[in-house]
Amino acid sequence: DIQMxxxxxxxxxxxxxxxxxTCRTSQDINTWLAWYQQxxxxxxxxxxxxxxxxxxxxxxxxxxxxxxTDFTLTISNLQPEDFATYYCQQAHSFPFTFGPGTKVxxx
Amino acid sequence: EVQLVESGGGLVQPGxxxxxxxxxxxxTFNRHWMHWVRQGPGKGLVWVSRINGDGxxxxxxxxxxxRFTISRDNAQNTLFLQMNNLRDEDTAxxxxxxxxGQWLAQNWFNPWGQGTLVTVSS
Numbered sequence: 001d002i003q004m005x006x007x008x009x010x011x012x013x014x015x016x017x018x019x020x021x022t023c024r025t026s027q028d029i030n031t032w033l034a035w036y037q038q039x040x041x042x043x044x045x046x047x048x049x050x051x052x053x054x055x056x057x058x059x060x061x062x063x064x065x066x067x068x069t070d071f072t073l074t075i076s077n078l079q080p081e082d083f084a085t086y087y088c089q090q091a092h093s094f095p096f097t098f099g100p101g102t103k104v105x106x107x
Numbered sequence: 108e109v110q111l112v113e114s115g116g117g118l119v120q121p122g123x124x125x126x127x128x129x130x131x132x133x134x135t136f137n138r139h140w141m142h143w144v145r146q147g148p149g150k151g152l153v154w155v156s157r158i159n160g161d162g163x164x165x166x167x168x169x170x171x172x173x174r175f176t177i178s179r180d181n182a183q184n185t186l187f188l189q190m191n192n193l194r195d196e197d198t199a200x201x202x203x204x205x206x207x208g209q210w211l212a213q214n215w216f217n218p219w220g221q222g223t224l225v226t227v228s229s
Contacts, residue, residue, distance in 0.1 A: 043219035091214035
């Protein structure tokens with residue numbers, strides 16, 4: 001199985017800040033990576049797929065980059081609704097695996 | 108509006124069985140691959156299973172292979188997950204999710220249902 005790591009595991013930030021989350025995979029997955037946002041008690045929401053493609057309807061404050069084994073999710077101008085947990089997911093090979101999550105909370 | 112609504116969760120003893128359902132609406136159900144993903148209490152996300160549009164192709168995580176069966180009824184726009192020989196570690200919220208792509212699997216999950224809680228305990 002492809003192992004996923006995320007850093008940091010949590011980050012405290014203020015409204016208006018820029019936050020960067022990193023996802024690393026145990027093997028080369030090209031750009032077969034997505035990012036999801038989950039708020040407490042809710043289902044995850046797809047933000048970005050194929051590493052950098054913004055899902056329709058998602059704010060342009062979210063951006064993704066990377067390929068191979070190293071990927072980044074950047075949230076610009078952090079808004080109150082962005083405080084959540086973020087997960088990366090690889091779709092390169094079975095089983096599809098997720099990172100452990102990064103919690104973004106209010107400083 | 109695309110909507111997925113899961114049902115069928117509950118408390119079951121180890122070794123027992125449960126059948127989850129996911130009612131889909133707002134899109135052409137048979138065009139999309141569908142997935143089940145679970146989340147243990149306070150834990151991360153784990154992909155469970157996938158099925159293609161006509162139900163002829165399925166895939167499972169090793170942890171559930173041989174115990175869980177994914178299926179679908181396209182006439183009723185409903186996805187199922189039959190869970191047998193349940194274990195304590197199967198305790199989780201189970202989400203159904205639509206594959207982003209039509210006809211061809213892209214294996215991006217969008218959208219997700221609200222989830223149904225399965226608790227395995229004696």
